[in-house]
Amino acid sequence: MTTPKIRPRFTIEVDADPDVLMDRLRENLKRCPGCTGVSVGRHAELFVPGHEQRVWSPWLSVTTDEGGDGAVLKGRFAPHPSVWTLYLFLAFALGFALLVGISWGYAQWVMEQTPWALLSLPGAIILGGLLFLASVLGQRLGAEQMVQLRAVLEELTR
Numbered sequence: 001m002t003t004p005k006i007r008p009r010f011t012i013e014v015d016a017d018p019d020v021l022m023d024r025l026r027e028n029l030k031r032c033p034g035c036t037g038v039s040v041g042r043h044a045e046l047f048v049p050g051h052e053q054r055v056w057s058p059w060l061s062v063t064t065d066e067g068g069d070g071a072v073l074k075g076r077f078a079p080h081p082s083v084w085t086l087y088l089f090l091a092f093a094l095g096f097a098l099l100v101g102i103s104w105g106y107a108q109w110v111m112e113q114t115p116w117a118l119l120s121l122p123g124a125i126i127l128g129g130l131l132f133l134a135s136v137l138g139q140r141l142g143a144e145q146m147v148q149l150r151a152v153l154e155e156l157t158r
Helices: 018-030 081-109 116-141 142-154
Strands: 007-016 036-040 043-047 058-066 073-080
Touching: 007 142, 018 036, 018 043, 018 058, 018 073, 018 142, 043 142, 058 142, 073 081, 073 142, 081 116, 116 142
Parallel strands: none
Antiparallel strands: 007 073, 036 043, 043 058, 058 073
16 A cells, blocks of 8 residues: 555656657647647646546646656646645645644743643644545545546657
8 A cells, every 4th residue: 555645756767868758748649639738848737638627637747857768757646736726825824823823822831821722733733634635535536537647648658
């Protein structure tokens, strides 16, 4: 069993020049029924067609670098950029609220008052866990589309 990752990554080694590989990917992407995407230079973004997209649908970010005998494709799955921005905003807001709660609770404790603000610690742990579970749930719901995008990428680079 693998541990869940927030944004899973993978690498593929291909016997081709990185620029030629990306040109081939761009050409094949124009005729691909299983995905849409954009590509500039040595970077590409692949995603499922609009009629199949859901909130949990993944985006596949692909970058090529020069490898030993050819090119190395580095792929990273992530949610739609607006979903990822919301996720990061919630994570940072949770961290800030935790920092304020602990600081306030410590100040209450030093002033010999009841440190009720320290209750933010278990609340933040619970909310952080729920945020992580939402990420895992989104990956499980989008797992089939992740497999689809990875297969399309491997097909496009042949």
